[in-house]
Amino acid sequence: DTAVSQTPKYLVTQMGNDKSIKCEQNLGHDTMYWYKQDSKKFLKIMFSYNNKELIINETVPNRFSPKSPDKAHLNLHINSLELGDSAVYFCASSTGQGREQYFGPGTRLTVT
């Protein structure tokens, strides 16, 4: 009965590879988000989707492409991975834009 789930939990890959992280929420929320948390725990929003439409894209390189096949899913695809992409990526969802957000457990991405 997990509310917001992400897969995989850990992802180790080499520079230049392409990878995807999946997110699903079963809360019936309309809005989903991707955040990046760096090694100093600083958390920054990357994308926000409302009803499958992109609302926010916060100066993220176009190597990152979110895809929302339906309201319950928001996947993150990353092309040509770089060392600086190493971080923990969190998915979140809310009933309205910006409101009480519920976070997934995170995906720790390590690029070697």
Next chain:
Amino acid sequence: GEDVEQSLFLSVREGDSSVINCTYTDSSSTYLYWYKQEPGAGLQLLTYIFSNMDMKQDQRLTVLLNKKDKHLSLRIADTQTGDSAIYFCAVENNAGNMLTFGGGTRLMVKP
């Protein structure tokens, strides 16, 4: 854009009260939130306050908001070792479509 600041670290003894502070820059912020992150886990929403309130109490948690000074605080009464975590304040923008998070305060509770 919005800037949200928190002190990095706080250490208290078990049973004492903890006060975690946060300052922000956008005076038109509507909702302000406190999240807790335990090691290896995602962020857990603890509580929130609407900008027209000064105080909100929820069991051991008390949130104080000083809109004039753009200062938000979270007080944890009778702090327990299980409260050890990183606490993030987050501020919602006026458009209501984005949260900006502070850098997090690491709370350490000593037995």
